Amino acid sequence: MSTHTPPRFxxxxxxxxxxxxAPVTEQVDVADLEVTGEIPASLDGLxxxxxxxxxxxPIGSYLYPIDGDGMLHGVWLSEGRARYRNRFVRTPAMRAEERAGHALWGGVESMIMPDADQVGPELAGDFKDLPDINVVRHAGRLLALAESACPFQVDAGLTTLGREDFGGALPAGITAHPKIDPVTGEMVVFCYALEPPYLTWSVIGREGTLTRGPTPVDGVDEPLMIHDMALTGRYVVLVLAPAFxxxxxxxxxxxxLAWRPERGTRVVLIPRDGGAPVWAADEAxxxxxxxxxxxxxxxERDPVVVDFVQWSRLTVGGGPDDAEPVSGGLARARIDPAAGGMARTLLDDSRVEFPRVDDRRIGRRHRYTALATQSGRADLLPGEYDAVRWYDTETGESRVWSAGNLSxxxxxxxxEAGRHSEEHGYWMTFATDRTDGSSWFLVIPAQDPASGPVARAxxxxxxPLGLHGCWLPTEET
Structure with missing residues (x-):
């Protein structure tokens, strides 16, 4: 028997x-992709x-982007050629469903969980592992990441190796958005929970061992959702919106999840040396x-600058019947660590998401932000984007490449290897043609991104439109 009566779905x-x-189930390997244009020979990696x-x-419910099994899509580049492989992140729950031939767990909102007769005592009555959000490499480990849960390690060919709890030191797991300090090599993580302590942070050293165990964040006395974080040279930055x-x-x-805007949004600066946190507050x-x-x-008294994509309210699922309008854009907050004050400004009111910078600038001042954006067409699904925007923090100007029928x-x-400028390199993304369902891997030059791709594989x-990825240069393996 299930632990909850399935709702109509x-x-x-x-x-x-x-x-x-729409999901796909086929796992394929192709050694030599058809390429239009020319893949730069300097690109060597994954x-x-x-x-x-x-x-x-799915049964019971499906809440994007939380629900869904993880699938990794990899494009290997070398000497101007490209090969492709996709693989499911095969968790114990997925293996149980494969044996059954159908879904056994419902979406997180439905609370449907199989019993021991269906899946055995180890999996019964518990939530399904969902390492479907992000993927990072740290200390030689390639990790498929879930929303505040244990990641799953995969090998160089994207085959699942198993759950990663860092030698038992982080049994509750980590965030889907850890931050790797390019200077120290540390990976800083957080984890939220449904029971006390509701929010903790930890540090995994350059060599992959835990250097700071789970440390509770004082001042958090209710369970709430925090998807991402930021890092500076001095602070761990967490934004606590009122999503309880x-x-x-x-x-x-x-x-x-309950959105309670009357509670406002709080930001906490946690000194990386273990000092007392600094709190700031703002409207929701x-x-x-x-x-x-x-x-x-x-x-120590100098301001902390945090750039992010803000929304006027919680956006999850976002079906076409969601009539309440939501606004957003690229925003910046300046936080005074001495007084705890916070000033927030809107840098660009375009509808954007999935912001990225040159990862070598994480925790340090950056110039360019790349984001998925919308051209204004009315036929896009919630969370679907048909253009890429690059924002220049020095000039305040934006450059846009419109992808036409591509999402x-x-x-x-x-x-580029050996080059340290944010303009010397390439931006990569997957894109899917809404007219015929064909998918492409795009390579866009950073020096002139509005000109569009120099190569399409x-x-x-x-x-399927998905979430987060990374570039892994071969010379770092």
Whole structure:
């Protein structure tokens, strides 16, 4: 018996299971992709992206971007050629569903969990692992990341190796958006939980061992959702929007997330040396993703600058029947660590998401931000983007490449080897043609991004619109 009566659910009416978001089940390997244009010979490495991709038709509910099995899509580049492979992140729950031939767990909102007769005592009565959001490499480990849970390690060929809890030191898991300090090599993480301590942060050293165990964040006395974080040379930056977990509502068939704007949004600066946190508060806003953060000066009293994509309220699921308008854009907050004050400004009011910078600038001042954006057409699904925008923090100007019939994903920066400028490199992304379902891997020059791709590699299967990825240069292996 399930732990919750399944609600009425029709997956054919869920926008994020349709069109360019629709899942695929075929796993393929192609050694030599068809390329239009020319892949720069200087690009040698792997571009890999994760994203929600249900292995079987969902039951109970489906909440994008939280639900869905992870699928990794990899494009290996070398000597101007490209090869492709996609693989599911095969968790114990997925293996159980494969044995059954259908979904056994419902979406997180439905609270459907199989019993021991169906899946055995180790998996019964528990949530399904969902390492479907991001993928990073740190200390030689390639990790498929979930939303505040243990990641799963995969090998160089994207085959799943197993759950990663860092030698038992982080059994509750980590965030889907850890930040790797390019100077120290440390990976800083956080984890939220439904029970105390509700929010902790930890540090994994350059060599992959835990150097700071889970440290509770004082001042957090309720369970709430935090998707992303930021890092500066001095601080861990967490934005606590008023998105609270409501398990009573979830058990009664309602939403497990409650948006309470009257509570406002708080930002906490946690000194990386273990000092006392600094809190700042503002009117309610939601963010999925930070851009970057940095200390605006060498002194302890100098401001902290945080760039992010803000939304006027929580946006999750976002079906076509969601009538309440939502506004957003690229924003910047300046936080005074001495007084705890916060000033927030809107840098660009375009509808954008999936912001990225040159990862070598994480925690330090950056110039360019790349984001997926919308051209204004009315036929896009919620969370679908058909252009890429580059924002210049020095001039305040933007450059845009319109992708036409292509739906584009998150842009990721690949620097030219031996070059340190943010303009010397290429932006990469997957894109899917809404007219015929064909998918492409795009390479866009950083020096003139508005000119569009210098190369397009045809992917042999459709790549569903997904979430986050990274560029892994061969020389770093």
């Amino acid at each position: 029709d997956p054919t009416r869920v926008p994020h299971l349709l069109g360019s978001f 571009y890999v992206r994760n994203g929600p991709n249900p292995r079987f038709t 977990f409501d398990l009573d509502a979830a058990m009664a068939g309602g939403s497990f 806003f939601w963010l999925w993703h930070t851009v970057n953060a940095y200390d605006d000066g060498p002194g 584009v994903g998150e842009p990721v920066f690949a620097p 045809r992917i042999p299967v459709r790549v």
